[in-house]
Structures are given as structure tokens and as C-alpha cells.
Amino acid sequence: MTAPETLLQVEDLRVSFATEEGVVRAVDGITFTVQAGEVLAIVGESGSGKSVSVMTLMGLTRGQNARFEGKAMFDGRDLIAASDAELRKVRGAAIAMVFQDPMSSLDPVYRIGAQIIEQIRVHEPKVSKAQALDRAVDLMERVGIPRARDRVRSYPHEFSGGMRQRVMIAMALANSPKLLIADEPTTALAVPIQAQILDELRRLRDQTGAGIILVTHDLGVVADIADRIAVMYAGRIVEQGTLEDLFYDPQHPYTWGLLGSITRVDRNRAGKLPAIPGQPPSLLAPPEGCHFRPRCPHAFDRCTELPELVSRLPEAPEHPDRCWLEPERKRTLRQVGDQIGLATGETVIS
Amino acid sequence: MSNAAPTIEQPPPRDGSPLLDVEHVRVLFPVKSGTLIDRKVGAVHAVDDVSLQLREGETLGIVGESGCGKTTLIRTIARLIDATSGAIHFRGQDITKAGRRELQPVRREVQMVFQDPQASLNPRKRVGQILTTPLRLRKIPRDRLESESRQLLTRVGLHPEHLNRYPHEFSGGQRQRIGVARALALDPRLILLDEPVSALDVSIQAQVINLLDELQDALQLSYIFVAHDLSVVRHVSDRIAVMYLGKLMEISPAEALYTKPIHPYTSALLAAIPIPDPHENRSRTRPLVSGEPPNPIHPPSGCRFHTRCPRATEVCRTVEPQLTEYSGGHLAACHHPQHVSAQEIERATRSPASPLTAGDQAPAG
Amino acid sequence: MARFVIRRLLAAVGVLIAISVVTFLIFQAIPNGDPAQRIGGRTANAAELALIRHEWGFDKPIYVQYIKTMGKILSGTVVSYSQNLNVLDQIRQGLPATLSLAIGAGIIWLGLGILFGVITAVRAGRFADRALTVLAFIGVSSPPFFLGALAIYYVGYKANIIPLGGYSSLSHPWSWFKHLIAPWLVLSVLFIGIYSRVLRSTILDIQHEDYVRTARAKGLSERQVMVRHILRNSLIPIISLWGLDFAQVIGGGAILTESVFNLHGVGQFAAQSIQRLDVPPVLVITMLTAFFVVLLGALVDVIYAFLDPRIRLSG
Structure with a gap:
């Protein structure tokens, strides 16, 4: 057995926010790793710090009132210490993210195609618009959007929630990420569509060998797709293990x-x-x-x-x-x- | 609730008659368009000829994807929306056309709890005020209002001292408890629950589900529980109705719906739900349904599910299936039922709850 | 689109009729508003007044007077009571000044409003934000006659940089510009204050939208996120404000600014006519303003639908 490649190594990550009422310790020392080709589920309820943790990896929680400690090593680089400019090169490229609510996660004033093209060209400015458009169509087909060639010209409001989440996934895949972070990707969707989206994520993992961090509160979703689980409560990981460990022992x-x-x-x-x-x-x-x-x-x-x-x-x-x-x-x-x-x-x- | 004598003498239901009887109810929302004057150019068939009954003390679950009409249906029952046609009887009284005055006692007996406890409580009122308004409607004397409110809070598992707080000082689960207390303040018989736990965290969901359970036992309440989450509905319901694009697809005792779903749509819904148990989850075969529900302004002909159904044939495209009653009070509207033997189909009968536009073909295996 | 145009045209006609009736009636109700006295002057005796009333039709029922007046307006022959001059000609004379004022000021206040709005939003809570916020409040609370008087006294009279008022035609561009620069700025100050505050709060709201987070997660720079996603969405409400305000100014709404700088525009004409209780010019100018408001309103809706694809044009 060859040892799987460790993609991400988070060590004693702490995130706190200064508020008017005092310091909120949203993430209070978490440690975990993600291997290539595996799905790590971070499970917890609202306020457990699960979303803050993954958004911090992307630098999306940075701000005047935020304090960070610890390390998150990815590709030989510490994401916590990285400058904004360095992090921008990683975001949407080697690490991509899919959010909870597809209804509000796409900009309402731009066509679907333009939003995917923007994602491609921000990291590969040499790609022409026409080439990027072809790639956008390919990506949309890959995530199961029918008649993609016509539908690149649609606006987000012309798509259903399930289709918009597929667009978000297509966008995340645009630059072949090594790590995909999915924050409650199915929560806002109707039940049959949830199953379709989970299938999509599973297929991607198998095809690309990317690692996936799945943030969710739904243990059904976890049982369906995760390899390992970290359970978070009030800013800390209280237990970590394989699917087998967590559900049966x-x-x-x-x-x-x-x-x-x-x-x-x-x-x-x-x-x-x-x-x-x-x-x-x-x-x-x-x-x-x-x-x-x-x-x-x-x-x-x-x-x-x-x-x-x-x-x-x-x-x-x-x-x-x-x-x-x-x-x-x-x-x-x-x-x-x-x-x-x-x-x-x-x-x-x- | 307090031991106070009931404010209104309620007629005992006649033996066997349902508490609530919904007959062929349709709710159409017109779609308007036009150059100078708006003309009706079509209608969203939000609820399209649905019939069902609820017995005293029973919990009926209604499930379906968003847009299937489940919320419209219970809002129609609560008379927040008027039915386009059909009749709703509560305790034998036709409330479909009842005016304001006739409706008042019924409004008190039928209460609603909403999905978003944040949005359904007035943020500028203290919990005490939120509860005393309905208590006054019940003509509770002024000097007993506070003690009654305190009792209500205790009943739903909150501290009586919380009376002086505002809704925003509570967590989501606690706010939903306040919503339940407000509904209880009118001493209702039937509570319509519209996705009451969907906005809550798992552990808080369980608390609220347990609370609803306890209240039902203690106060002999009847519930209609609407949710998109079939596992929650399975847990709380005696019977479950499945809706799709405004139509009733299947209605059956809760267990039978899971062990032998007759309608392919029900199977598809069930298959889509992952079971939080990795072993069992992997051992299941899961026929996933593809695509998404069609536009409710132009619903498919025949059986509304035929565009996504793996079993659909020509008859499904042309003839609307009747609601067929199988043994054990299990009803389904499908031309090609699953999980039933030839004999069961033989013995099955057309239910009077069938849509008026349904064909009279008996189902074929 | 055809449906949209027809609906808007009908709405415009309705608005114009309603507003003209109301204006007409108001002047009937004003005490000391007898138009015969305006026409006859101070020295007219009762017999002369009666003659005037008869000649002008003031002895007819109100609705007949209204219909006659409207007929004259539509045929372009309406004359003012006080000067007996053709009203439409007078408005036509005032229009270049008013248009120059409106277009120049409209561009300035939109541009500076957006600029200050973005600066205050991006620097929210810091020095630039606070300083501009104070300025915005001063701007919003300074009436044009006050600012105008200051400008004329200090920049015009003392420093002798700008003329002391009046309008110079566009055929002499430099003179035109010198006459208008102060009115433009004075008129813009109020709007810049309002627009920058509206834009600031819209930007601060939109900054928290999920799609802005998506834009950051894509790896866009802060500048790209601001221009392409935040600003693009925040401008939508500003455009509709601008359309209505601009229509007002074109229709002679900048009465104070026009009067202070003595521009002889439509607004100043309106002010003089109101002073003289001269109904026909006031009626025509009110209708003109209403017409521009309806027209620009429709135009704004078209731009809206272009800026926000979720909106479809309907009546």
C-alpha cells in the first residue's frame, strides 16, 4: 500500500473575532489532515466553528477584527501566514469552494458562462475568451447540465437551485483543484436534487483524485459520502475517525x-x-x-x-x-x- | 393547560367522523398578462383536487419537494388562503365559505406553527405580550393572564421568567417553543405545523420533536406536519401523504409507506434520502430520479410524474390515474403500482378521494 | 416591449391630466387670485374688470375654462396673463439655460456621488469616511440660495473669477462654462451628499452578499471584486434616483439655483409666474416637469432591465 499524499495539514488552528461584547473564540485549536482522493466530513451544528474553519483556509474570514493562530500547510505553503496576494493565487485554483446556498452564490447580473469564464481567466489570463467559453461548456456538461452550449447564455435566475449548484461545482472545477471545500452543498436543495449533487461530488473525487472537505450538519450525507469524519462542538474537534469508528464506536x-x-x-x-x-x-x-x-x-x-x-x-x-x-x-x-x-x-x- | 372550564362547549365528534375532512380542494393562483388590461393567461395549480381526512388525535405528515403544494394546502385548511373549489369540513362544519364570524371559533381550534420562528414572532413584543394576546381572545380574566402565560412557557419547556424577554434574546429552538406556546394559548384541537423543525440544528430538532410528541399526548392534539424531510415526517406521523405538483400521489400508514411504497415517486423520494448508518446505506439499492419537477403552470398531462418516472407508459401520458385504495388504508395514484401482488390489485377499489378528472382504468401491475 | 411603451404612454397621459386639473384648481382656490386683476392692473375699475372677465372667459364655469386653457396649451397659443406673451415661446427661451444646468450638474453629481460613495464605503469607519460623511451632511443641509450667495460674493464679486450671474449661450463655450460652473456645483452639492450616502449603504449591504464571497473565493483581487460585482450591483438603485432627479431639474425644478444665478431658465420663469399668480405658465411648466418625470421614469426602467436581468419590462 502506498501512503496517500497528504494535501492539507492543519495544526492547532485558532480563529477569534473581536466584537463589541468581547472576544468570540470561533475556532479553538483544531488539528486535522486531508489526503488526496478522500472525503473528510466536518460535522457540527451552527456555531460549532465548522464553516469558519474552512473559510479561514481560503482567507475568507480575514478582516480587521479577526485573529489567527496555528498553521495550515498546503503545497508547502502556510495558508494562515500567506499574504493576501499569495492566497489569491490559490483561491479558485488549487483550492476551490462550493457554498451552501446556490440561489444567492452566483452574481445575478452576469450570464452563467461569463461567471465561469471569469473563474478560468483570473488564473489563466492567457486563455482567450473563446477558448474559455469552450472550456465553460465542457465543464457544464461534465457536471450534468444539459444543452450547455445554449445555457451558457442564461442568467442565474433562469436556473433552478440544483442547476445553480451544478454551476457552482463546474466553476470550482474550472482550474482542476487539488482540494475542494464544500460548505453544506446540499442543505438548501430539495431531497432528490441533494442525492444528485452528492453523486456528482463522488464522481468528481473518483475522476480527479482531489481531496474534499465536506462541511455539513447532516449525518445522512456523511454516511453517504465521507471517508473520515471530524465532529466539532463549540470551536473544537471533539472526536475524529473513520466512518466506521464514528457511527459504530x-x-x-x-x-x-x-x-x-x-x-x-x-x-x-x-x-x-x-x-x-x-x-x-x-x-x-x-x-x-x-x-x-x-x-x-x-x-x-x-x-x-x-x-x-x-x-x-x-x-x-x-x-x-x-x-x-x-x-x-x-x-x-x-x-x-x-x-x-x-x-x-x-x-x-x- | 389550566383546569379552567372550556370556554366553548365543544360538540363531541360523531363516532367515526373525521376531525378534518378535505374534499377535492383546488387552489389555483392566476398568472396574469396583457397589454392594457390584465387577463388571466393561466394558473399555477398549487393544489389540484386533493382529498384527505384527519382523525382526532392523529398526526398526518405531508411530504413533497418545494412547490408541490403542501404548504398551500395547510394554509388553505387554516383559511389563510381561499380554496378555488372543493370543501373543507372541520368537525362536520363546512369552513370553506364560512364568514369571519362563523370562522372565529374554528380559527381558535385550528392553529399554525411556522417554519421560521424568527420571522413569525413580532420582534418588538415581549414574550408575555405575544402570549396574552391570544389568551385575551379566549376571554381569560385579566388577573389570570400572567399565570396562564407562565404555565404555557413551562408547558413548552421554557422558564416562566422568560416572560419579559424579547424574541431576539432566544435561540432558534427556544423561539420555536414560543411559537408552539402561542399556538397552544388558544387551546386548539388541531395544529398545522409548517416545516416546524427545518430551520433548527439536529439536536434542537430532536428537542422540539419530543416536545410536540409530549404535548400531543397530554392535550390530545391532532397534527398535520408538513416537511420536506421524510425521515422527520416518518418519525412523527401516523399516516403520511406524498404530494407532487399539486396532486396527492400516495397516502398510507407511516410504516407501509417505507416498507412498500406503491408509487414510483415515493420510492424515488425515499431512495434520495441517505440513511445515517453507513452499512445500511451501502446495502440499499437506490433508484435515483433524474431531472427536476416541471413547471406548475403547464403541468404534464395524465400522471404528473410521468416525465420523470422509470415505469411510465402510454397510459400514464394520457390518463390521469385514479386514487386506488389497497388493503390497510394504503392509497396510491399510479397506473403501474409497485410492491403489490396481482391479488391485491384485484381487490383494490377506486377511492372516492380520486380526483374528479381521473380516468377509471384500474391499475395494472 | 410594445406593451411596455403603450402602458407607459397611457400612464403619462393620465398623470398629465391629473396634474393639470389639480394645478388649475389650486389657482382657483388661492385668495386674491383673480386673473382679471392681474391683466387689468391696479388701476382697472369694475367695468373694465368685467370686460376682461368676459373677453378672457373667466365668467364661464371652471370646467369650460380648464378645457379652453388646455386647448390653447395643446395648440401652442396659450399666453400668460401678466405679460400677454406666448408661454411656449418663453419656455423655449429658457430651455437652453435649464438644459445646460441639468446636464452639466447631472453628470457632476452622478460622478462625484459615485466616487464619494465608493470611497466612504471602502474606507468605512476610517478617516476618509468620517470626513466625507461630515461634508455630505453639510452639503445636504446647505440650501442652494445660501451656497449660491456665497459663491457669487466670494468667487464672483471678491475674487472676480466667475461672472455675477446670468446665462451665456453655448456659442461661446468658455463664457458658457464660466457662467455655469458655479450653478452646476451649487446644485450638485445636495445630490452628491444624498447619492454618496445611498451608495455607501448599498455597497456595505451588498458586500455581505454570498456572490461577493464567491467572487473572492474565485481569487479575484479586491479591486475586481469591487468594480465587477459590488459596484455593478450597487449602482442599480442609484440610477433610478438619478433619472427622477434629473427629470425634475430639466422640468424647471431647480428654481432656487436658477433664481440665485439669474439664469433665466425655465425654473426661474416658473418662480416669477408663481409670484404673479399667473396660471398658464405655471400649468405648462408643471405639466412639462411631470412629462419629464414620467419619460425618465420609463427610461430608468429600461436601463434597469438592462442592468438587472431578473427584471422584465412590464407596465
């Missing part, structure tokens, strides 16, 4: 809570869902130690101290988590009936 109580919270189309209702009580903490003044502690029914004294993100499983060194509980105890605690969940007694007032 989850180590962190927050992961249990997420798995218990989801409704499944293949299951009958079995009474109450083992939901996570309470609300996520404020990132202005997060709790000391483990951020999940206030909502965790299994928390104990030691949880006021922050656990390292390390594997506590001798058999799975690549499956680290941030929880002090003994792995053996976890296996009993996480069982709610016949499924995994967060066992809570009463309905806790939120």
Missing part, C-alpha cells in the same frame, strides 16, 4: 447525542428521541474544560479540565477524542435501548 458523548437526535426514514418511531438537552454555550464565555460539560449527563469532576484530542483506544490509534470517560464505560453509557444516544433522565428545561 463513537467515543464522545456529543457524538452519541447527535446520533441519537437524528430521525431515520428506515425506523419506526420508538418513543422519545434521546435528544441533547440545553443549548450550545456562548463562545464569548465558554465553560471551563470540556465545552460539552454543561449539557453532558455523564460529566464528572475531571471534566473541568480540558481533555487532549488523543486516542484512548489501543486498537484504534487514528480515532482520537476529547473525553475523560473510560472507553469501556462509554460502551455501556452510550446505549439507549437498542441504539446509540445520550441517556438523559428528565426533559431538561432549556
